[in-house]
Amino acid sequence: MIDSSDFRTKRIPLSHGAGHMPVLGFGTLIPDAAATISATRDALDAGFRHFDCAERYRNEREVGEGLQAGLAAGGIAREDIFVTTKLWNSNHRPERVKPAFEASLDRLGLNYLDLYLIHTPFAFQPGDDQDPRDQDGKIVYDHGVTLLDTWGAMESLVDSGRCRAVGLSDISLNELLPIYESARIKPAVVQVEAHPYLPETELLEFCKQKDLVFLAFAPLGHGIKPGPLEDPVISAVAARVGKTPAQVLLAWAVQRGTALLTTPRTAARARENFNISALPEDALDEINRIQTRQRFNEVVRTGSPGFIPQGR
Numbered sequence: 001m002i003d004s005s006d007f008r009t010k011r012i013p014l015s016h017g018a019g020h021m022p023v024l025g026f027g028t029l030i031p032d033a034a035a036t037i038s039a040t041r042d043a044l045d046a047g048f049r050h051f052d053c054a055e056r057y058r059n060e061r062e063v064g065e066g067l068q069a070g071l072a073a074g075g076i077a078r079e080d081i082f083v084t085t086k087l088w089n090s091n092h093r094p095e096r097v098k099p100a101f102e103a104s105l106d107r108l109g110l111n112y113l114d115l116y117l118i119h120t121p122f123a124f125q126p127g128d129d130q131d132p133r134d135q136d137g138k139i140v141y142d143h144g145v146t147l148l149d150t151w152g153a154m155e156s157l158v159d160s161g162r163c164r165a166v167g168l169s170d171i172s173l174n175e176l177l178p179i180y181e182s183a184r185i186k187p188a189v190v191q192v193e194a195h196p197y198l199p200e201t202e203l204l205e206f207c208k209q210k211d212l213v214f215l216a217f218a219p220l221g222h223g224i225k226p227g228p229l230e231d232p233v234i235s236a237v238a239a240r241v242g243k244t245p246a247q248v249l250l251a252w253a254v255q256r257g258t259a260l261l262t263t264p265r266t267a268a269r270a271r272e273n274f275n276i277s278a279l280p281e282d283a284l285d286e287i288n289r290i291q292t293r294q295r296f297n298e299v300v301r302t303g304s305p306g307f308i309p310q311g312r
């Protein structure tokens with residue numbers, strides 16, 4: 001019998017029969033190329049089966065390398081893992097979407113994706129420069145394309161059969177609603193920052209009503225201190241239930257109905273962050289009563305990522 005309080009094998013169904021997402025996801029926003037390969041393999045070895053990538057992280061090739069080696073060594077089939085990558089802001093023009101998707105697949109060494117996300121709702125000047133700036137250092141936006149135009153090209157990828165589901169990231173409920181209402185293929189997933197200091201309750205409720213998966217990034221507050229990892233309520237719960245603060249934060253995320261992404265960079269942390277099981281109800285209530293409110297990643301305000309390593 002499957003123990004429903006053990007989150008290591010828990011998966012959430014995607015709408016329209018587009019498969020299942022393992023709730024515990026490994027994020028690949030890792031600055032160093034060699035560390036990307038080893039952390040990806042360590043995550044696979046620890047048991048992670050959900051991998052979150054992005055063309056903007058500029059390491060899809062290394063993630064692909066880590067995955068291919070890990071799958072072969074562990075006798076794990078491609079169908080047993082769930083892989084996401086994301087369309088960057090400089091590729092929002094509909095004619096750029098398919099080439100960007102294919103270039104990502106090629107770098108990852110895959111022939112289909114489980115999920116493709118529009119990384120942010122901001123369109124930048126189209127082209128190869130991922131961070132186009134004017135002479136004053138300001139981002140150059142593209143006002144000649146709407147998010148709905150880009151969404152149409154994402155839907156065509158699902159039609160092509162090489163992408164099982166599509167979704168959005170770094171989006172507010174107000175920005176999501178018009179896409180949701182007019183989409184032919186509804187978004188299956190939204191990926192946003194979420195942790196006890198930024199619970200995004202309204203968006204989560206919408207996702208639950210409409211059968212969208214809410215995928216939380218920064219469940220540990222990006223590891224920034226002070227932050228949720230050092231919160232006194234989290235520390236007290238961790239001591240009481242015999243878990244680490246990271247395990248408490250990850251369990252809270254799953255128990256409120258979200259999937260999550262975390263970025264352990266060592267084998268020991270990968271095992272720690274994968275070994276997640278349910279917390280008692282009173283612990284959840286205490287965490288839900290935390291009053292601190294803080295956003296750690298400003299990407300939602302401009303489309304410019306706060307955490308892309310220098311020089312990448």
Ligand SMILES: NC(=O)c1ccc[n+]([C@@H]2O[C@H](COP(=O)([O-])OP(=O)(O)OC[C@H]3O[C@@H](n4cnc5c(N)ncnc54)[C@H](OP(=O)(O)O)[C@@H]3O)[C@@H](O)[C@H]2O)c1
Nearest residue numbers: 027028029052169217218219220222223246261262263265
């Ligand atoms: N859509 C977007 O715009 C967006 C933005 C950001 C991230 N993401 C995705 O989300 C993924 C998750 O990234 P994240 O930064 O949110 O991950 P996270 O797991 O919340 O934070 C990672 C940080 O937490 C620390 N950490 C990890 N495990 C720990 C543990 N067990 N105990 C103590 N500290 C621990 C790490 O420390 P060390 O540095 O010491 O290892 C690192 O500094 C990314 O890789 C990426 O795939 C998406």
